[in-house]
Amino acid sequence: MSAALALLRRDLARLLPGTQGGGTLLPLLFFLAVAMLYPFAIGPNPTLLAGTGGGVIWVAALLAAILPLDRLFAPDLEAGMFDQWALRGLSEELVVTVRLIAHWLSFGPFVMLAALPASALVGIDGATLRVVELGLLAGTPGLAAIGIIIAAVTVGLRGGGAALAGLLVIPLAVPLLIFGAGALSTGGEGGLALTAAISLVLVAMAPFAGGAAIRAAREG
């Protein structure tokens, strides 16, 4: 347990925005930049903006979740950290679980926070914002889990791994996007519940899929 806490402290110090370890505000600024550019691109039509704004926030959240992927596992594998953890009997599954929590904490809450100014920029109303926020709360853990799995699977690839990871995340995130952003048009609880269900499945799967991928990369 104390080992898991030590791992979490280290992961947060590396991943949280604004920490010295290279965790940056970049994904969040990126998220806000998309929301800011959207009205310029689509034109100042309030009904059109309000109708599509929620969906844009979702796409921006997905892209913000992709940015930190190359820093999730590759540096630790190269530095031999995973070897040292394995020697101490800390399983890859434990390390991946802790990192999933740290990865979500480093972008999930911040994206939900940044959705407030973003909603003003794209001009959506209070009721829609509520559905967006609830949807993000239900969906971002799933996005984090997909990111963790993909980052672990591509960790052994030299060079283009980061770009490939980003590409691989997108199709897997489609179900989350359909139900999460779909809840906006129906305004229903059903979409949110399904988003949360998909997230739960992904979060439950991520430690085992990610752990197996890291182990394969280490033994290879």
Next chain:
Amino acid sequence: MEECHIRATDLACRRGDRLLFAGLSLALGPGEALQLAGANGIGKSSLMRILAGLARPYSGEVERQGALALLDERPALDEHQPLGKALNFWRGIDGGEALGIERLGLEALLDVPVRYLSTGQRKRAALARLLGQRTPIWLLDEPLNGLDTHAVALVETLVAEHLSAGGIAVIASHQTFALPALTRLALAEHAA
């Protein structure tokens, strides 16, 4: 020190299509040390990873009792962190007090980020990590690389003390390692 031994029977290791070594057996008990010698690429590091349980042998098996620590070319310390903090992370996992910081001459470096350390300093930092782990079995992969003569003597003393306390050391090095009662295993003999 707790009871320990490490035994390998009939190990073979394959890299791609190439058989690095086969039919390799070794057995070490408390207080015993083994030096693996041989040319570059002969499979010393691969054998170390197999002994550590980090890689699977092509055939054969490794059996050991007692915890094991590995020192290789990667210090496994966070590059952007000051050395003190990077070592503290491992201390948080291994528990207990830091060992050997002064003997290894690291006090003055504790505030320096790991990425600014020289090769020899990194090696000494990794040795501090290894000491803090307090395991009976040490696997040292090229422990003398980048060390000056003073530090080399220090490492030899540390290993000698570890052995007299009942520990085991496996040392992969092409350099001479001054240690009384050191068995040598030249890997070339096993090449197929």
